[in-house]
Amino acid sequence: MEELDGDPTLTFIPGVNSKKRQMCFDWGPGEMLVCETLFKKKEKEEKVPGCPLIYIVRKDIDVYSRILRKLFNESHGIFVGLQKIEEESTGKSRKAQLVRVSKNYRSVIRACMEEMHQVAIAAQDPICGRQYSSQVSILSAMELIWNLCEILFIEVAPAGPLLLHLLDWVRLHVCEMDGLSADVLGSENPNKHENFWNLPGNTQTLTELELKWQHWHEECERHLQDGTFASNPHLESLCKVCRVEIMLGDDNALLEQKELLSNWYHFLVTRLLYSHPTVKPIELHFYAQSSLDLFLGGDSSPEPLDNILMAAFEFDIHQVIKECSIALSNWWFVAHLTDLLDHCKLLHSHNLYFGSNMREFLLLEYASGLFAHHSLWQLGVDYFDHCPELGRVYLELHIERIPLNTEQKALKVLRICERRQMTEQVRSICKILAMKAVCNNRLGSALSWSIRAKDAAFATLVSDRFLKDYCERGSFSDLDLIDNLGPAMMLSDRLTFLGKYREFHRLYGEKRFADAASLLLSLMTSQIAPRSFWMTLLTDALPLLEQKQVIFAAEQTYELMQCLEDLTVGRPEPRKLGGQRSQEDDVETTKVEMLRLALARNLARAIVKEGTLEGS
Amino acid sequence: MFVARSIAADHKDLIHDVSFDFHGRRMATCSSDQSVKVWDKSESGDWHCTASWKTHSGSVWRVTWAHPEFGQVLASCSFDRTAAVWEEIVGESNDKLRGQSHWVKRTTLVDSRTSVTDVKFAPKHMGLMLATCSADGVVRIYEAPDVMNLSQWSLQHEISCKLSCSCISWNPSSSRAHSPMIAVGSDDNSPNISAKVQIYEYNENTRKYAKAESLMTVTDPVHDISFAPNLGRSFHILAVATKDVRIFTLKPVRKELTSSGGPTKFEIHIVAQFDNHNSQVWRVSWNITGTVLASSGDDGCVRLWKANYMDNWKCTGILKGNGSPVNGSSSQQGISNASLGSNNPNLQNSLNGSSASRKHS
Numbered sequence: 001m002e003e004l005d006g007d008p009t010l011t012f013i014p015g016v017n018s019k020k021r022q023m024c025f026d027w028g029p030g031e032m033l034v035c036e037t038l039f040k041k042k043e044k045e046e047k048v049p050g051c052p053l054i055y056i057v058r059k060d061i062d063v064y065s066r067i068l069r070k071l072f073n074e075s076h077g078i079f080v081g082l083q084k085i086e087e088e089s090t091g092k093s094r095k096a097q098l099v100r101v102s103k104n105y106r107s108v109i110r111a112c113m114e115e116m117h118q119v120a121i122a123a124q125d126p127i128c129g130r131q132y133s134s135q136v137s138i139l140s141a142m143e144l145i146w147n148l149c150e151i152l153f154i155e156v157a158p159a160g161p162l163l164l165h166l167l168d169w170v171r172l173h174v175c176e177m178d179g180l181s182a183d184v185l186g187s188e189n190p191n192k193h194e195n196f197w198n199l200p201g202n203t204q205t206l207t208e209l210e211l212k213w214q215h216w217h218e219e220c221e222r223h224l225q226d227g228t229f230a231s232n233p234h235l236e237s238l239c240k241v242c243r244v245e246i247m248l249g250d251d252n253a254l255l256e257q258k259e260l261l262s263n264w265y266h267f268l269v270t271r272l273l274y275s276h277p278t279v280k281p282i283e284l285h286f287y288a289q290s291s292l293d294l295f296l297g298g299d300s301s302p303e304p305l306d307n308i309l310m311a312a313f314e315f316d317i318h319q320v321i322k323e324c325s326i327a328l329s330n331w332w333f334v335a336h337l338t339d340l341l342d343h344c345k346l347l348h349s350h351n352l353y354f355g356s357n358m359r360e361f362l363l364l365e366y367a368s369g370l371f372a373h374h375s376l377w378q379l380g381v382d383y384f385d386h387c388p389e390l391g392r393v394y395l396e397l398h399i400e401r402i403p404l405n406t407e408q409k410a411l412k413v414l415r416i417c418e419r420r421q422m423t424e425q426v427r428s429i430c431k432i433l434a435m436k437a438v439c440n441n442r443l444g445s446a447l448s449w450s451i452r453a454k455d456a457a458f459a460t461l462v463s464d465r466f467l468k469d470y471c472e473r474g475s476f477s478d479l480d481l482i483d484n485l486g487p488a489m490m491l492s493d494r495l496t497f498l499g500k501y502r503e504f505h506r507l508y509g510e511k512r513f514a515d516a517a518s519l520l521l522s523l524m525t526s527q528i529a530p531r532s533f534w535m536t537l538l539t540d541a542l543p544l545l546e547q548k549q550v551i552f553a554a555e556q557t558y559e560l561m562q563c564l565e566d567l568t569v570g571r572p573e574p575r576k577l578g579g580q581r582s583q584e585d586d587v588e589t590t591k592v593e594m595l596r597l598a599l600a601r602n603l604a605r606a607i608v609k610e611g612t613l614e615g616s
Numbered sequence: 617m618f619v620a621r622s623i624a625a626d627h628k629d630l631i632h633d634v635s636f637d638f639h640g641r642r643m644a645t646c647s648s649d650q651s652v653k654v655w656d657k658s659e660s661g662d663w664h665c666t667a668s669w670k671t672h673s674g675s676v677w678r679v680t681w682a683h684p685e686f687g688q689v690l691a692s693c694s695f696d697r698t699a700a701v702w703e704e705i706v707g708e709s710n711d712k713l714r715g716q717s718h719w720v721k722r723t724t725l726v727d728s729r730t731s732v733t734d735v736k737f738a739p740k741h742m743g744l745m746l747a748t749c750s751a752d753g754v755v756r757i758y759e760a761p762d763v764m765n766l767s768q769w770s771l772q773h774e775i776s777c778k779l780s781c782s783c784i785s786w787n788p789s790s791s792r793a794h795s796p797m798i799a800v801g802s803d804d805n806s807p808n809i810s811a812k813v814q815i816y817e818y819n820e821n822t823r824k825y826a827k828a829e830s831l832m833t834v835t836d837p838v839h840d841i842s843f844a845p846n847l848g849r850s851f852h853i854l855a856v857a858t859k860d861v862r863i864f865t866l867k868p869v870r871k872e873l874t875s876s877g878g879p880t881k882f883e884i885h886i887v888a889q890f891d892n893h894n895s896q897v898w899r900v901s902w903n904i905t906g907t908v909l910a911s912s913g914d915d916g917c918v919r920l921w922k923a924n925y926m927d928n929w930k931c932t933g934i935l936k937g938n939g940s941p942v943n944g945s946s947s948q949q950g951i952s953n954a955s956l957g958s959n960n961p962n963l964q965n966s967l968n969g970s971s972a973s974r975k976h977s
Contacts, residue, residue: 008919008920008930008931008932008933008934009617009932009933009934010933010934010936011617011618011619011933011934011935011936012619012935012936012937012938013619013935013936013937013938014619014622014937014938015622015937015938015939016916016936016937016938016939017916017937017939018915018916018917018936018937018938018939019916019939020916021916021937022898022912022913022914022916023912023916023917023918023935023937024631024632024633024634024899024912025634025899025901025910025912025918025935026633026634026635026636026643026901027636027901027902027903027904027910028636028640029636029639029640029904030640031620031640032617032910033634033635033636033643034634034918034935035625035631035634035645036631036937037630037631037632038630039839039896039898039914041630041648041675050630051937052624052625052626053622053623053624053625054622054623054624054625054631054634054643054645055619055621055622055623056619056620056621056622056623056663057617057618057619057620057935058617058618058620059617061618361924368905368907390847390848393847393848394847394905397845397847397904397905398904398905401638401639401640401904402639403639403640403641404639405659428685428740431685432684432685435684435685435686435687436684436687439687439688439704439706440706441706461764
């Protein structure tokens with residue numbers, strides 16, 4: 001297949017002097033940074049003033065248009081619905097479904113066009129108005145092309161009805177363009193074509209149609225003879241055309257009335273109507289080519305739209321898609337049209353190995369563009385889902401770049417990832433959020449995210465911070481979270497300890513002293529509590545040891561004593577260090593002495609209590 | 617493409633590098649004025665400078681962001697023979713109100729004896745690791761084993777490339793089938809015809825980086841180098857900025873079962889070569905899906921390269937300065953020329969049914 005050379009698009013960066021300077025740049029997820037620089041500068045050179053600006057450069061401008069957003073949103077719904085159409089349905093019902101989908105797409109384009117047209121008329125600033133108008137033109141071109149593709153490729157009308165469809169097609173667009181330009185330019189709307197095209201409904205047979213035309217033209221002939229139209233030169237010319245045509249079937253005569261015909265495809269269809277109404281699809285391109293040649297008359301060369309339509313008349317789908325890709329800067333059109341044609345099994349039938357790859361290529365391009373937008377990216381997810389080769393990896397790459405400004409957005413992104421078992425992305429996103437929370441000292445949030453990330457190491461880290469906070473301030477933050485950890489507590493030992501330690505405090509608060517005491521002891525004996533925390537735990541035991549009632553049993557007291565000894569045995573006596581005793585050392589020593597005393601007293605009381613018969 | 621915004625850079629001298637963070641909501645710039653500036657994007661889309669500080673005692677050549685899993689961390693490298701790692705400290709609420717943040721230096725890497733020309737963080741799956749390269753021909757790989765303590769970095773590897781180094785690129789692939797890999801480019805100008813691109817691969821057994829390949833066809837000075845993101849491919853794609861733009865594929869050759877444990881051998885192919893810049897190419901960089909390559913050359917242009925669905929590479933866009941004087945004030949408004957076919961007025965003309973040449977003939 002011939003490679004078409006679309007020229008690269010040129011974008012000017014104001015202020016940068018490309019003759020003397022160069023540009024440094026960086027890619028972002030949705031845009032590029034560009035800045036003037038000088039690559040060969042030596043260190044000792046003078047300061048060089050230049051362009052003082054950094055530029056943000058974007059590719060997909062259309063995602064930022066408010067009106068086009070409706071196009072993207074609604075076509076997304078149609079696209080997803082199309083993917084779900086049963087593979088099994090064949091023949092007529094399937095074709096009818098596909099035609100319906102095509103019409104839906106077109107009605108979405110028309111709705112968008114209409115809205116934009118209204119905005120164009122209402123625009124105060126003429127420059128804005130013109131911009132909107134040009135957008136309307138482009139949408140109109142898209143609908144024109146799509147409509148033709150629908151007729152030729154999807155509807156696949158045989159000989160007779162083909163012409164009727166084409167008549168409708170031209171009528172719709174020619175009248176529309178007149179109407180639109182009249183609105184915008186504010187000129188009178190002769191709508192000269194209305195009468196010309198005022199056909200009865202499409203349910204005619206070809207014979208009926210021919211009879212009607214015959215009658216109509218006899219009328220024309222009569223009116224011309226009578227001079228009825230003398231005052232209206234347009235209608236008079238029309239009549240002449242009809243008369244001449246019917247009598248001579250002459251293309252050239254028709255050509256002389258060129259001003260009445262806006263373009264070559266209008267000419268083509270008119271020609272066919274008069275000379276070859278039973279044209280077969282495979283004959284179309286012949287008439288199309290000659291119509292184009294005759295109409296242009298060697299004055300000018302075909303323009304992009306002409307090439308696209310011509311490719312359609314030649315039933316060269318791939319060429320249509322290629323030309324559209326070049327002519328339109330947004331992938332929306334080619335992506336959706338190609339996908340639809342692929343569902344019609346038309347790309348395969350052309351027997352090119354990359355048939356289905358082209359569909360995916362275009363959908364990936366389109367969906368990638370959506371990710372540049374802060375909310376349209378959600379539509380992009382569904383498109384990636386329906387790209388079997390690379391959709392998943394594209395989604396992975398794009399979704400982790402979405403800025404998580406709000407918790408709501410983060411949860412939305414995570415749900416999307418979780419549903420698709422994108423575990424690495426889930427882990428990474430949660431880690432990013434956990435890290436951000438830790439840096440901002442939001443420990444509860446950090447812990448939640450660590451748990452969701454299943455990141456044991458980070459959970460340990462955050463738990464340590466909680467414990468440190470407790471030691472410093474004497475209370476816990478985020479009690480709700482810690483109290484309701486549930487099975488998540490098992491993620492890391494430190495987290496388990498945090499949960500259990502908090503439980504100890506709760507039990508104590510509820511005055512369930514015996515349970516609290518057992519828990520406290522088990523935290524040390526099971527080695528879940530870090531050594532560094534044992535002193536705190538033992539100190540926590542003090543109030544339990546000093547209660548009126550005996551809480552720790554003798555056995556338990558022995559174990560506590562053991563823990564205390566384990567803790568202190570490693571510590572050198574302050575005096576032995578030879579240095580001065582610090583205040584901290586004093587406090588430590590006092591604590592240890594107090595503990596020893598309390599433990600000893602408790603032991604004594606416990607032994608007595610256990611030696612005494614209960615309740616006599 | 618279109619220019620959406622312009623932001624007054626406010627550096628007192630030439631800017632050498634601009635860098636987006638992972639999410640595209642923050643950026644960093646570095647300059648010959650020895651400082652780094654950090655910019656934040658607000659909800660409304662405006663960019664504000666939230667930090668500006670002196671980072672080195674010489675021109676700062678490159679600045680780069682670590683992956684946000686490691687927090688808000690930057691690395692910079694300079695003519696002053698050092699590279700540095702910076703961490704953002706969440707300030708007092710006063711600062712937040714004033715829209716300022718503080719960055720503190722966590723470490724200075726002083727091992728190089730010459731200008732440090734590039735600094736790049738390794739892919740996140742390797743932990744918090746970075747590589748630097750210098751004009752003294754040495755690539756140094758550092759690691760911070762404790763991500764919560766960024767003041768501890770240890771020099772893990774020193775790779776002697778024997779030629780003055782200008783650029784490095786980590787292979788981003790996290791596939792278990794691929795060992796860590798780093799490409800090094802040299803801008804050595806001496807007349808010896810030696811390969812200016814070298815590929816080093818980490819060996820699990822020896823725990824060292826060993827040279828896996830040299831690109832023998834690249835004998836002109838290399839200014840930049842960039843691995844493309846790996847989309848699950850078995851082979852690697854590498855772009856090189858030299859006297860032209862070159863794209864290579866490196867396909868690992870299947871190791872025999874009785875492999876001696878040496879570095880992987882690669883089949884190297886050149887898939888594209890572009891001399892459109894018609895001059896030295898200074899930068900190459902891939903977009904996030906690795907579908908578009910951007911290059912910047914001495915012709916003052918940035919060019920975009922893309923492969924179509926037939927895998928043919930073409931230039932699809934050019935950014936060029938138009939040199940028109942700027943009034944010095946920045947525009948935070950979008951410069952809008954919104955259009956579905958913005959660069960193709962022909963389509964709308966031909967639809968209107970009238971091309972100028974036709975109607976007014």
